[in-house]
Amino acid sequence: MNIKEASEITKVSSDTIRYYEKIGLIPPINRTSSGIRDIDERIIGRITFVRQMRSAGMSIENLLLYIHLVDSSEDHIAEQKDLLKQQLSVMEEKRDDLQAAIDHLTWKLDHYEDHMVKAEAELTRLEKKHVQDQAID
Structure with missing residues (x-):
């Protein structure tokens, strides 16, 4: 084909x-x-x-190494498994980072009225103050 x-x-x-x-x-x-x-x-x-x-997130560099090990006439199962374990660790870390971001956004939504409204009002106040200060200078 x-x-x-x-x-x-x-x-x-x-x-x-x-x-x-x-x-x-x-x-x-x-x-x-x-x-x-x-x-x-x-x-x-x-x-x-x-x-x-x-x-699965494997880099080109690690995938080239993995393919080389697979294609080798020698037994490289331990090295292949190590590469897979390393990749699993990388992906678990990414998952944990993503879960932390999801948890943070969920908290912000759950506390929007008592937290976000106040925080956004303070940001707006500070921005207006900055614009006023810039106008005076």
Whole structure:
């Protein structure tokens, strides 16, 4: 299949597939006699794997290392698991940061009348004072 068809199947843009090939995230793609990429199921599997790992937040750099370990003829299961554990830790930290932001906004909404209205009034007062002070100078 050509790159457009592969893009539709994998939900990865043609440009991204070319980039993944260029940097070695997917193996070199065979070409037809006219130079058109001829993508097979092996490449589709790799593109899908890379997309899933990127969706899990893995950086290109770590994904390149992970793919290298997978493709190695030696056993690198411990290193692969370490990379996955590191990524899990990164994602858990992001989740915790997001949850803290959600909790903060929820609190602000729950206390809008007794907190936010006063805080916003104070911001407005300070802004007006600043404008007045600037006009005097």
